[in-house]
Amino acid sequence: MGIQKFPITEEQIDTLVAEFYARVRRDPDIGPVFLRAIGTDGEIWRHHEAKIASFWRNAMGIDRSFSGNPMLKHLANNDILPEQFPIWLGIFEQAAHDVLPESTALSIVALANRIGESLQFGLVQFRKPQDGPPSLTPAV
Ligand code: HEM
Structure with missing residues (x-):
């Protein structure tokens, strides 16, 4: 599948995902979402x-098995608010540093931050027409 963005194994991804969601489920702010x-x-x-x-293997260039649409999924869930992103990303960063080698943690956290920024931006932009000022261009 070509060159990966940075070295990380499938097992490391699985470990990180399990640890991250264990912490998310316990979090008082985003656990309930x-x-x-x-x-x-x-x-x-x-x-x-x-x-x-x-999703992470796809983002890393390890394989292409992911099929989904994260932007639409998050947009469709009105429980998910832009201000929750720093909480999500903070838990992700701590979990990554606790279960991965330092350089791997830094790399995947940087990637998560970029994806998080774009999802957060999408929520702010696409939800605006509902309660914000009128837009001169049609909503997509
Ligand atoms: C405020 C922060 C976030 C919250 C509360 C949140 C919550 C959720 C929830 C509840 C779902 C399940 C949706 C469903 O299947 O009905 C979901 C799906 C997903 N989330 Fe998030 N999320 C957040 C941020 C992020 C970020 C930053 C990433 C990636 C870096 C991410 C990646 C995904 C992916 C890949 C899916 C699956 C999408 C699909 O099925 O197409 N999420 N999220």
Whole structure:
């Protein structure tokens, strides 16, 4: 599949994803968002974590098994607010530093921050027409 963005194994991605969501589920601010969207069923959570691991393998250039549309999924869930992104990214950063080698953690955190910025920007932009000033261009 060509050259990866930086060295990380599939196992490291799985470990990070499991650790990250274990912490997210306990978080008082964003835990409830995931509880409402995904619930408490272990099987459903394993499915979500497997999808997220494939998202990261795709982002890393390891494989192309991910099919989804993160921007639309986050936009469609009105529970997800732009101001929650720093919380999500903070938990991700701590989990990454706790389970990955330092240089790998720094690289994947930088990537998560860029993706998070664009998702956050998307939420702000696309949700604006509902309660913001009128736009002269049609909403997409
Ligand atoms: C405020 C921060 C965030 C919250 C509360 C949040 C919450 C969620 C929830 C509840 C879902 C499940 C949606 C569903 O299947 O119905 C989801 C899906 C997903 N999230 Fe997030 N998320 C956040 C930020 C991020 C960031 C920064 C990334 C990536 C760096 C990310 C990556 C994904 C991906 C890949 C999916 C699967 C999308 C799909 O099925 O197409 N999320 N998120």
